[in-house]
Amino acid sequence: MTDQELQALVEAVSARYFARPFRHQARFNSRLRTTGGRYLLRSHDIEINPRHLEQHGEEELIGIVKHELCHYHLHLEKKGYQHKDRDFQELLKQVGGSRYCQEVGGGRTRLPYRYELVCEACQMRYKRKRKINPARYRCGRCSGKLRLYELETAAKQQG
Structure with a gap:
C-alpha cells in the first residue's frame, strides 16, 4: 500500500464512520517502533506504522486509523482527545476502533544492561x-x- 492509497483509506474511513472529512495528510512512517500510529497535534497529520499492515492485515490497520481519527476529530472540535478523556473513550467505542494495537516484531532487541x-x-x-x-x-x-x-x-x- 502506498501513501496515496493510505490517504484514500483514511478519507473513506473518516467519511463512513465519523461523517466528517479528513482534510490533512496521512502517511506511513517506518521509524515508528512501539505504536501502531500517531496523530500530530501541530500539523493534524496522521502517521501509521507500515509493519502493522504487513504483519496483521488491513483489518488491524483500519482499527488503528479509527483510533487516530478519534484523536483528530475530537482535537479539531476542541473536545477531550486524550486517551484518558471520556469523549475519546465514547467515540472510540461508537466507531469500533481499537484501544490497543497488536505487538509488532522486527524491532531492535537489546539487553536491558550492556x-x-x-x-x-x-x-x-x-x-x-x-x-x-x-x-x-x-x-x-x-x-x-x-x-x-x-x-x-x-x-x-x-x-
Missing part, C-alpha cells in the same frame, strides 16, 4: 546501560576498585 561493574574487594555488582570509566568511580559499599565487563560478549561466548 555493562557490569564488579568491585574487586567485595564482589558487589553494578549494571549499567552506558559504558563508563571505572577508574573514576569506587564501590559504594566498601570503596574498592571497580572492574568493567561487557555483558553482550559474555552472552555470545555462552551461546
